[in-house]
Amino acid sequence: MREKEKFNLSYTYMIPLVMVNVTVAKKGIINSFIYHPGYNYNTEDMEGLFVKLSYEYISKSDVKYNVYVKEIINIDDESFMIFIIPPRQELLLDMLFLLKGHYSYISIIGKTIIKEFWNLSEKSRPLLALFKSEKLRELIEKELDVVIDENAELGNIIDKSKETYITKKQIQI
DSSP, X not given: OOOOOOOOHHHHHTHHHHOSOHHHXXXXXXXXXXXXXXXXXXXXGOOOEEEEEEHHHHHHSOGGXXXXXXXXXXXXXXXXXXXXXXXXXXXXHHHHHHHTTOGXXXXXHHHHHHHHHHTOOTTOHHHHHHTTOHHHHHHHHHHHTXXXXXXXXXXXXXXXXXXXXXXXXXXXX
């Protein structure tokens, strides 16, 4: 049995901004990635989100009617496929803010979509980071024994190494 992957920040914050079907996201997505070595694009032009979907789920549903798929990358692996899902144009700016670590700049519509998509409670860390919550700031200050400027963002900065999808074939020499 394969070890369960740790979800990337793109999974938590960007999946709701590209997906239109919660069931596909919660049951079929293994993870998501912002970057892929085979695709070089400027983050300002956000090509799309690379989404790792399980074959098992794909075989049980008609994914093409549940997500807007721009392209399928064929990966020689039995357990998943990678889809490139383009950003919804009305939420593209929100995705670009996330890429830059500006969680609080996301529109109210974007924040609401993220909250409702994952059914986040008012006390959840991802939601508190979107609103620069004073409670979250105090919690982080206590955990890290630091003082955080009141204008600082409270979400993590996107780590490109964790947000880049690399296949086994690409790693082999």
